Amino acid sequence: MVVELISVGTEILLGNIVNTNAAYLAEQCASLGLSCYYQGVVGDNAERLQGTLQTALERSDIVILGGGLGPTQDDLTKEVTARVLGLKLVEDAHSRERIREYLETRGFTVTENNWKQALAPEGAVVIDNENGTAPGLIIEKGDKRVILLPGPPNEMRPMFEKSIYPYLNELQPGVIYSKTVKVCGVGESVAETMIKDLIAAQDNPTIATYAKTGEVHLRVTAKAENEKEARKLVKPMVKELKGRFGNSIYTTDTEVTLEKSVIDLLAANHLTVSTAESCTGGLVSARLINVPGASEVFKAGYVSYSNKTKRKLIGVKRSSLEKYGAVSSVVAKEMAKGAAMLSKADVTVSVTGIAGPDGGSEEKPVGLVYIGCQVCGKSAVKEYHFKGNRNKIREASVSAALSLMRECILQYCSSVMFSE
Amino acid sequence: MVVELISVGTEILLGNIVNTNAAYLAEQCASLGLSCYYQGVVGDNAERLQGTLQTALERSDIVILGGGLGPTQDDLTKEVTARVLGLKLVEDAHSRERIREYLETRGFTVTENNWKQALAPEGAVVIDNENGTAPGLIIEKGDKRVILLPGPPNEMRPMFEKSIYPYLNELQPGVIYSKTVKVCGVGESVAETMIKDLIAAQDNPTIATYAKTGEVHLRVTAKAENEKEARKLVKPMVKELKGRFGNSIYTTDTEVTLEKSVIDLLAANHLTVSTAESCTGGLVSARLINVPGASEVFKAGYVSYSNKTKRKLIGVKRSSLEKYGAVSSVVAKEMAKGAAMLSKADVTVSVTGIAGPDGGSEEKPVGLVYIGCQVCGKSAVKEYHFKGNRNKIREASVSAALSLMRECILQYCSSVMFSE
Numbered sequence: 001m002v003v004e005l006i007s008v009g010t011e012i013l014l015g016n017i018v019n020t021n022a023a024y025l026a027e028q029c030a031s032l033g034l035s036c037y038y039q040g041v042v043g044d045n046a047e048r049l050q051g052t053l054q055t056a057l058e059r060s061d062i063v064i065l066g067g068g069l070g071p072t073q074d075d076l077t078k079e080v081t082a083r084v085l086g087l088k089l090v091e092d093a094h095s096r097e098r099i100r101e102y103l104e105t106r107g108f109t110v111t112e113n114n115w116k117q118a119l120a121p122e123g124a125v126v127i128d129n130e131n132g133t134a135p136g137l138i139i140e141k142g143d144k145r146v147i148l149l150p151g152p153p154n155e156m157r158p159m160f161e162k163s164i165y166p167y168l169n170e171l172q173p174g175v176i177y178s179k180t181v182k183v184c185g186v187g188e189s190v191a192e193t194m195i196k197d198l199i200a201a202q203d204n205p206t207i208a209t210y211a212k213t214g215e216v217h218l219r220v221t222a223k224a225e226n227e228k229e230a231r232k233l234v235k236p237m238v239k240e241l242k243g244r245f246g247n248s249i250y251t252t253d254t255e256v257t258l259e260k261s262v263i264d265l266l267a268a269n270h271l272t273v274s275t276a277e278s279c280t281g282g283l284v285s286a287r288l289i290n291v292p293g294a295s296e297v298f299k300a301g302y303v304s305y306s307n308k309t310k311r312k313l314i315g316v317k318r319s320s321l322e323k324y325g326a327v328s329s330v331v332a333k334e335m336a337k338g339a340a341m342l343s344k345a346d347v348t349v350s351v352t353g354i355a356g357p358d359g360g361s362e363e364k365p366v367g368l369v370y371i372g373c374q375v376c377g378k379s380a381v382k383e384y385h386f387k388g389n390r391n392k393i394r395e396a397s398v399s400a401a402l403s404l405m406r407e408c409i410l411q412y413c414s415s416v417m418f419s420e
Numbered sequence: 421m422v423v424e425l426i427s428v429g430t431e432i433l434l435g436n437i438v439n440t441n442a443a444y445l446a447e448q449c450a451s452l453g454l455s456c457y458y459q460g461v462v463g464d465n466a467e468r469l470q471g472t473l474q475t476a477l478e479r480s481d482i483v484i485l486g487g488g489l490g491p492t493q494d495d496l497t498k499e500v501t502a503r504v505l506g507l508k509l510v511e512d513a514h515s516r517e518r519i520r521e522y523l524e525t526r527g528f529t530v531t532e533n534n535w536k537q538a539l540a541p542e543g544a545v546v547i548d549n550e551n552g553t554a555p556g557l558i559i560e561k562g563d564k565r566v567i568l569l570p571g572p573p574n575e576m577r578p579m580f581e582k583s584i585y586p587y588l589n590e591l592q593p594g595v596i597y598s599k600t601v602k603v604c605g606v607g608e609s610v611a612e613t614m615i616k617d618l619i620a621a622q623d624n625p626t627i628a629t630y631a632k633t634g635e636v637h638l639r640v641t642a643k644a645e646n647e648k649e650a651r652k653l654v655k656p657m658v659k660e661l662k663g664r665f666g667n668s669i670y671t672t673d674t675e676v677t678l679e680k681s682v683i684d685l686l687a688a689n690h691l692t693v694s695t696a697e698s699c700t701g702g703l704v705s706a707r708l709i710n711v712p713g714a715s716e717v718f719k720a721g722y723v724s725y726s727n728k729t730k731r732k733l734i735g736v737k738r739s740s741l742e743k744y745g746a747v748s749s750v751v752a753k754e755m756a757k758g759a760a761m762l763s764k765a766d767v768t769v770s771v772t773g774i775a776g777p778d779g780g781s782e783e784k785p786v787g788l789v790y791i792g793c794q795v796c797g798k799s800a801v802k803e804y805h806f807k808g809n810r811n812k813i814r815e816a817s818v819s820a821a822l823s824l825m826r827e828c829i830l831q832y833c834s835s836v837m838f839s840e
Contacts, residue, residue, distance in 0.1 A: 024435065041442070048457055285702035289702070304720060390712065
C-alpha cells in the first residue's frame, strides 16, 4: 500500500520550524512496509490544502495529514478534509467532554473556539489525544484512508504509536516484526564497522543503524506471514549482535531508555545515587528522575556552577581549583567524592566541562568535559572532547555520564547484570 | 514572486534524515519576501520527479530543487530538469576542471561517473561548489526560473548564501520585515481571543500566533518598498500588542529565550538565584544555566526528590511533610526558603509536583504542581494543574517556574524593567 504525508502549517513554509514530524512518520511508515513516494507541505490555506489532498488521494491509498487541528481560525485541516470527502462535520460529545476536562483541570478558561476541536467528520474514528486538546481522526472512504494528526510532536507521536501504528499494521498483508538493540558508549562509525558484513549480507531480516546522542540503535526487522515466523527470523540476528557488542548493549526493549537501564541496574543492586553537576546544570539528575520510580534510588542532586559553589556546596578544595582549574580531572573526582560524602549515596556522578560558546582556551577548548564516577568507594574519571554547540555538548555529556555510571557499576559492584 | 521547494531523495521519504534543508531554504526565501505556498519531497525516480517539477512550474515562478546532483545513476535531478525544460545537457569545461582539481587535491581517483557532474543544461548559469563536486545551476526559461542545489547542507548553505541569495534578492521588488513579541504565562486560546479583532482586521502587517510550552509568540510581519517603510508598518502593531499584554511580554527580540530574559532581569537588578527541585529534577537549573553568562547570577541548585532529602538537603520540616504531604503549597514554600537560607541567594524557586504516571490520587492528581518563589524575603506559591505525560508536565512546570520568577522579581524588587 502507498502512503502519502502532508504537513499543514504556514510555520513550516516560512521555515520557522524543521519538519521533524515528516521524518518520524516516514520512518514509522517505512518500518510498517508501506511505500511512500511523496511528502508535501502546504500552508493554512483552504484552497491549496484542498488541491494537495485531492492530488494525494488520486495517487496514494493512505494520506496522513499533520497539523491544522488547533482551535484557531487558521486551523483548517479537518474542515477541508470533510469537504474533499463529502462528509459533514458533527460534534463528538466524548471529545467535547475531554477538551473541557483537559482545559479546566489545567486552570484554563474554555473559550468558544475550543469547541471547534470537538468536531469530527461523520463516521470518522476519533482518537483520543493524551497530551492535548486536538483529537486525531481516521476516516475511511471507499478504498482510501485519510488520517489526521495534531501538529505538536509530543501529541502526535504518542498518538501514532498507540493508535495509528496498530491500525496501519492491520491493513498490511504479512507481518513486520522488529527488535531494537540499543548500544551505548560506542560511536556510530565504529558500530557500523563492527557489523559491516551483516549489513552487506542482509536480506530478511534487515539491519538499520540509528545514531542517537551517545547511543547507537540497531534495528533488526523481518517480514513474514505471521508474527511467530517473523520473530524466528529476528532472533538469531539479535543473538549475533549480542555476541559482538556484549556489555555495551544496555537493552533490547524499545521502551527502555539509557537512564531507565541505569535506574534498573541501581535498583537491582540495591544502590543509591547522587549527582554533582556543573556545565550540565541538572540535566543528569533530570534524566534520572524522569524514570518513574527513580525516587527509590535517587538521593540528592547538586548543581554547582561557579567555583565558589563547588567549594561551599560540595567541598571541592580551593587548592584544586587554583592548581588544576574547575574543568579538570581532579575537580571532577572531588565533586563525585563530595556528593558521596554529603548524601551518603553509593554511586555518584559528576560533570564539569566547557560547553561554550565562551570560556574555551587553547589548552582547554570548548567541548572539553570531565566526568567522574564514584562507586562503592572506587572512582573513575574520563576525559571527553565533544563537538557542536552548547546544547549538543551538554546533551552528549549527559549521555556519557549515564554510560560511565553503567560501566562503573557493572565493573565495580554489580551482582546483577541487565535483564530483558 | 512565488517560490516552491522540491527536495529530491529517497532517504527523506524513508525518514532516514530530517529535511533541515527545506527549513533553511524556506526561512531564507521568506526573509527575501518570496511567497512559498508548497514544499515537496520526491524520491530518486524520474517519472515522479518530472511530474512534481511540472506541477511546480505551473503554479510558481521559481522552483528550487535540492539533492540528486551526485555522480551515481540514482542522481537524476539535472537530467529530469533538462528534459522538462526542453534543454540539452552539455559539458561545462570550467566545472570539469574544478571537479578534477577538487578530487585530485584530496587524493581521490577521478572515476568516469564523476564527469556526469560537469554536465549542465544549455544556457544555465553554473555556480561553483566550494565544498564538493556538484555545481549548482540557475536556469531561466521564459518567465520561470529553476535553481538546482546539491543536497548536503554543508555544500548547499554556503552556495546559497554566496550566490543564490543575491540572485533572488535582485529579482524582488520590496522587502519583508517582521518582529516577534514573546508572551509567557498566557495560554494560546486566551492570547488569540485577546487579539481576535487585530487578526480579523489584519492586512499589512499580518499577525501570526505560535504556541510554545508555557509561551505564545506573536509575529508581526509587514511588506514594503524598503526596510524602513516595513519597520514603520510593524511598529504601531507591536505597540498595540505591548498595550494589551503588558508585563506578560518578556521580549521582542528573536534571540532572547524566556530563561535568558530571567537571567537578564536578575543581572540587571544585581540579584542571585538558586533552585530547589523535586519533580523537575534539575530542569529549571539546567535551563537557567544554558544561558551563556548565567554563572554570574546562578548560585546553587538542589535536587531533592525523596522526602528524606527534602528534609536533610534543604530543611523542609518533617511535620510539614507529614501534615500536608510533599506536594503541597507549604512544602513548596519551605523548599524555596531552605534554598535561600542555604545558598544566600536573593531569589529562589522551588518545584514540587506529581509528574506521573504513578503517584496520583483523587485529592492530588497527576499534574498537580506547586511552584514557590522567594524574592528578597517575600514569597509566593502558585498551584498548577498540568496535563499530558510525565515529560510534558515537567516541561510545563519549568516554563511556569521561569514565568513565576519573572513575575515575582518584577513585582517585589525590580528597579529595572525588561529592555529590548
